[in-house]
Amino acid sequence: MNPQRRSILAGGAAAALATCHPGAWAADGGYPNKPLRIIVPLAPGGSADAMCRLVGNGLAKVLGQTVIVENRAGAGGVTGLGEVVKSRPDGYTLGYSLAGALTVAPHIAKNMPFDPLKDLAPLTQVVAVPEILVAHPNVGVKTLQALVAKAKAEPGRLNFGSAGNATVPHLGGELLKREAGIDIVHVPYKGSGPALNDLLAGQVELMVSDITLVRPHIAAGRLVALAVAGPARVSELPEVPTAAQAGLPGFTIANWHGMVAPAGTPAALLTRLRDAIAQVVRLPEVAARIDQEGAEAVVSTPAAFASFLQQESARSATLVKALGIRWE
Structure with a gap:
């Protein structure tokens, strides 16, 4: 495992883990006494789907109980999280979401059917994921500077795929357009998996993506990595510069995954589930996979995650306003 990566366990999780072992939750004869359901609000094959199944x-x-993962794609994650909102707050239905549906969509969608900060109970952040700009080899560019030059020479011809409207990849593409002063066309999908499939097939040329999704394709030469949209290079792709190093310091965006429950879920159940997730990310096979994918485990308390969501929502609101994005 890369020694630079670590799981961040906040609020005494280490102490909780010291007295807990796999299957301990089932030993008291209480919760959970039936299968749990985790809704992933995006299509199969994306980074959220893969990471959720790993955590599940x-x-x-x-x-010590069956965990069923269900994909409910649509509206950039809003449709699936809407199912979580309508579920019983009994600890048996959870949602696994990327940043977009929780903190971006409310500021882009014209008719948001629920308020993520009020109608969902924060459970914990799970991972932080660097974003990276990639291109299909047929675009014929190997650097961010070359891409910008090509896009300026051919305005409106290149397009970028995303996991859907109001997702971080969508926001990242719009931010790239503004910072580079280029005209590229957004093509939304019902998840990063379908978007990746079309990118690999050359149906779309560009994508701002979770590194976890595209890293194997970069290594195999099926995609070209142009820049990391973050403050530092990533150890899994040390040769890829940051956007700032490539001349676009304003092109900075990040993604993360988190778990939520229906509003009204008892605090004791949220804490119990959060402690279980803290234990999960310490399991050797889970920790190794998270590290291999280029992500970082981040386990927070429900209260800390609630505060984080407030901050992320405010940051997204500012960026959405600056970019002038609307979604009917």
């Missing part, structure tokens, strides 16, 4: 398998071991 770990939860099944830790809780």
